[in-house]
Amino acid sequence: MSRSNASHTDYQPYRIPLEIAIVGGGFGGVFCGRELCRQLKKIGKARETAAVVSDQNYMVFQPLLAEVAGASLSPRHVVNPIRTLCRGINVFKGKVETIDLSKREVHVNTGSFSSGVILEYNHLVLALGAEIDLSRVPGMAEHALLMRNVGDAMILRATIISRIEEANVESREAVRRRLLTFVVVGGGFSGVETAGEILDLLHSVSKFYKNISKEEIRVILVHSRDRILHTMSLSLGHYAARKLRKRGLEIALNERVRAMTATKVYLKAGGVIETATTVSTVGNAPNRVIRNLCEKEGLEHEHYWIKTDEFMRVPRQENVWAVGDCAAVPMASTYGSTNCPQTAQFAMRQGSKLADNIIRHIKGEEPRPFTFTGLGELASIGHHTAVANLLGMQFSGPLAWFLWRSVYLLKLPGLDRKLRVMIDWTLDLFFPRDINLLSPRYTRVFRCMHLEEGDHLFNRGEPAFSLYVVKEGRIELRDVDGKVVRTIEAGDFFGERALVYGDGYLYDAFASEATELMSMGHEAILPFFEASSRLRRVLSKTTTQHSAEAELAAIERKMDAAVLKSSVTGVMQTDVATLRLDQSVHEALQLFQKRRFSAYPLVTDDGKLIGALSREDFFDYMKREDVSVKTTLERIVQYPLPIVQTTASVGAALEQIIRSGRYKCLVTDEQNHLKGIVTLLDLIKDAGAFQ
Numbered sequence: 001m002s003r004s005n006a007s008h009t010d011y012q013p014y015r016i017p018l019e020i021a022i023v024g025g026g027f028g029g030v031f032c033g034r035e036l037c038r039q040l041k042k043i044g045k046a047r048e049t050a051a052v053v054s055d056q057n058y059m060v061f062q063p064l065l066a067e068v069a070g071a072s073l074s075p076r077h078v079v080n081p082i083r084t085l086c087r088g089i090n091v092f093k094g095k096v097e098t099i100d101l102s103k104r105e106v107h108v109n110t111g112s113f114s115s116g117v118i119l120e121y122n123h124l125v126l127a128l129g130a131e132i133d134l135s136r137v138p139g140m141a142e143h144a145l146l147m148r149n150v151g152d153a154m155i156l157r158a159t160i161i162s163r164i165e166e167a168n169v170e171s172r173e174a175v176r177r178r179l180l181t182f183v184v185v186g187g188g189f190s191g192v193e194t195a196g197e198i199l200d201l202l203h204s205v206s207k208f209y210k211n212i213s214k215e216e217i218r219v220i221l222v223h224s225r226d227r228i229l230h231t232m233s234l235s236l237g238h239y240a241a242r243k244l245r246k247r248g249l250e251i252a253l254n255e256r257v258r259a260m261t262a263t264k265v266y267l268k269a270g271g272v273i274e275t276a277t278t279v280s281t282v283g284n285a286p287n288r289v290i291r292n293l294c295e296k297e298g299l300e301h302e303h304y305w306i307k308t309d310e311f312m313r314v315p316r317q318e319n320v321w322a323v324g325d326c327a328a329v330p331m332a333s334t335y336g337s338t339n340c341p342q343t344a345q346f347a348m349r350q351g352s353k354l355a356d357n358i359i360r361h362i363k364g365e366e367p368r369p370f371t372f373t374g375l376g377e378l379a380s381i382g383h384h385t386a387v388a389n390l391l392g393m394q395f396s397g398p399l400a401w402f403l404w405r406s407v408y409l410l411k412l413p414g415l416d417r418k419l420r421v422m423i424d425w426t427l428d429l430f431f432p433r434d435i436n437l438l439s440p441r442y443t444r445v446f447r448c449m450h451l452e453e454g455d456h457l458f459n460r461g462e463p464a465f466s467l468y469v470v471k472e473g474r475i476e477l478r479d480v481d482g483k484v485v486r487t488i489e490a491g492d493f494f495g496e497r498a499l500v501y502g503d504g505y506l507y508d509a510f511a512s513e514a515t516e517l518m519s520m521g522h523e524a525i526l527p528f529f530e531a532s533s534r535l536r537r538v539l540s541k542t543t544t545q546h547s548a549e550a551e552l553a554a555i556e557r558k559m560d561a562a563v564l565k566s567s568v569t570g571v572m573q574t575d576v577a578t579l580r581l582d583q584s585v586h587e588a589l590q591l592f593q594k595r596r597f598s599a600y601p602l603v604t605d606d607g608k609l610i611g612a613l614s615r616e617d618f619f620d621y622m623k624r625e626d627v628s629v630k631t632t633l634e635r636i637v638q639y640p641l642p643i644v645q646t647t648a649s650v651g652a653a654l655e656q657i658i659r660s661g662r663y664k665c666l667v668t669d670e671q672n673h674l675k676g677i678v679t680l681l682d683l684i685k686d687a688g689a690f691q
Helices: 027-043 062-069 150-168 173-179 189-208 234-246 288-297 344-362 398-411 415-430 496-501 522-531 533-558 561-565 585-594 615-622 650-660 680-684
Strands: 014-017 020-023 050-054 058-060 079-081 090-093 095-100 105-109 117-120 123-126 181-185 218-222 249-252 257-260 264-267 272-274 277-280 305-307 320-322 376-382 385-390 393-397 446-451 456-458 466-472 474-478 484-489 508-511 515-521 599-603 609-614 643-645 664-668 674-679
Touching: 020 027, 027 050, 027 344, 062 150, 062 189, 062 398, 095 288, 123 344, 150 173, 150 189, 150 277, 173 181, 173 272, 181 189, 181 272, 189 218, 189 234, 189 249, 189 277, 189 376, 234 249, 234 376, 234 385, 234 393, 288 305, 320 344, 344 398, 376 398, 385 398, 393 398, 398 415, 466 474, 466 484, 466 496, 466 522, 474 515, 496 522, 515 522, 561 650, 585 615, 599 674, 609 615, 609 664, 643 650, 650 664, 650 680, 674 680
Parallel strands: 014 117, 020 050, 020 123, 050 090, 123 320, 181 218, 181 277, 218 249, 643 664
Antiparallel strands: 058 079, 095 105, 105 117, 257 264, 264 272, 376 385, 385 393, 446 515, 456 508, 466 515, 474 484, 474 508, 599 609, 664 674
16 A cells, blocks of 8 residues: 655645545445455456445444344354455545545544545445434433444343343332333334344343342333334234234334433323333434535435435446445336335445446446345344245244344354354353343443424433533423423533432423533543532532522421511612623722622613623633723623512512522512612521521
8 A cells, every 4th residue: 555645744644545445334335345355356456456444443244233232142243354354455444524526535534643544536435324313302312222333232231131130129119110111212123123132131031030020021112103014014014013012022003202311201192101221223314424425516315315326326426336325226126216225135235236347347348237126024023033025935933033044144244253153043042141241331422412392301300311501492490390490591501410419300301492402421521520629619509509409498498478478679688789781890890899799780771680790700701811901891691690570579589599599689670670689698687587
């Protein structure tokens, strides 16, 4: 491999000239690379002139992931190193950032400590798989487990064992039910196989837990269509559903998930499933790089799946080809009216045929169309049972299960993997499944999510997993009576109290309008607060509500009922130190020296309230380089203080103080003119107020 810029520096990526660049390490990309290994040497070209780019250095055999989750297979046996599969050509582990078709360049991020590479190609193969987008269902991105790669399967297996371990020592009936309820979303091949394996695993290991019976275990499959495995025949779909139900699987058809929290799954029909474990097998979305490429280059696409001709060429693009989950390849048997299914059997053959077509193009020969129309479909439903449609013939039961295992064993790349999987399957027939709790640790630093008006984010009492920031929209925190106790606007954050104290959320959280959120996992955020005293001080400002609420609620219970009903105007202070936004930093400092308070109301010239300013925020404002003593207060961040009107009672003012976590509130008239300020001390200074 030659490098075109010998004067490489730490800040400039290498430029690597290639004849063929394959972006994507799934079935389509890897099988294209394997075929190129065999054919490049025949036409006198070095294998190093081709390269596969993948974000992992292995290819996952996804049809067997459910068996990894069910502890039937070792996770190492369903992955193959791409370098051994595509022996001879280059393999670059990295993330494709951008593709420039006009310059014929692929920009690859190869890691935090390397400068990356730019691949200069003559032929480009687009084989980037689909991505997962769970943002359309509120809460799913944060709480649902996936079945996309081998790490997901390992996490799911560890989670299942962890839940049953917790349930074994849990005495509260409602919590036990939640721990032993597992929800799988999606009734396609992946969802059905995953649900079947979860059911098998739970039933087979429950005998080792003295406090758990099979009758307590619930596995629920939620599917949006009127039957599962809808691409198979009606009879096979009904057979699979009947067998699964007989073994105890609950199937909810014609149903969709509306929202999700840590302990609940909300269905569109109105039902609620209480569960601690939800698995999502839905949410496929176009790859980000492909989507950007379609928009930038104007490529023809169907929902960002790139359209190709029957030779897998991208129209109106020279030497650009596409296969697999990012391509809409026309199905030969339908004369182009439909596209090939995005399944492993099609991607493998597309990759091999595409490699042959590229070689033919290099040799100056005409390419050949992709004519494969499929051998059939197979689905394992657990308990040594499967359904299969092969070459027009239908099979079900143990025979179909034997065919399912035989077909996938033959498809599995590499003789060593075939032998390892065969040994695992043989041992699984005679020995119990492994219940060692080997939990792979991983950190999801942050996620984006979208909520529609009325959507749940979390419920009162649920454990806290994240710190949230509102990018757009509004979140309302409501108490047990549905009363709004706090509104979080764009730019504000919440959830930190539950993270720090670890005793669950105090309120229910709803979106009061369409809202965009960022969530940061506790694994990432808590170590920062533990290591930084300054961050702890910042956090303490917002978490004081936890202790203040308990203390003030106790005060409210002790106060005389007559005092609570009296007017707030009788206890408020009318001599209030105020500031205006057009005043300077110097004028504010003069007021601070004369009147020492923690916060100062901000008013207009005619006395209307527009906000408040805290001393601490003011001094932070002064530290900015662009602030001098002559700078006005217009750009300063305002400090939220609760507000009541002059018609309010002492009890109402006290409630506002309790719910806001502050120790004072402002009093205005109906026209929003500031009339006074009342502090907690003002409310309780009369000893006779206490009973």
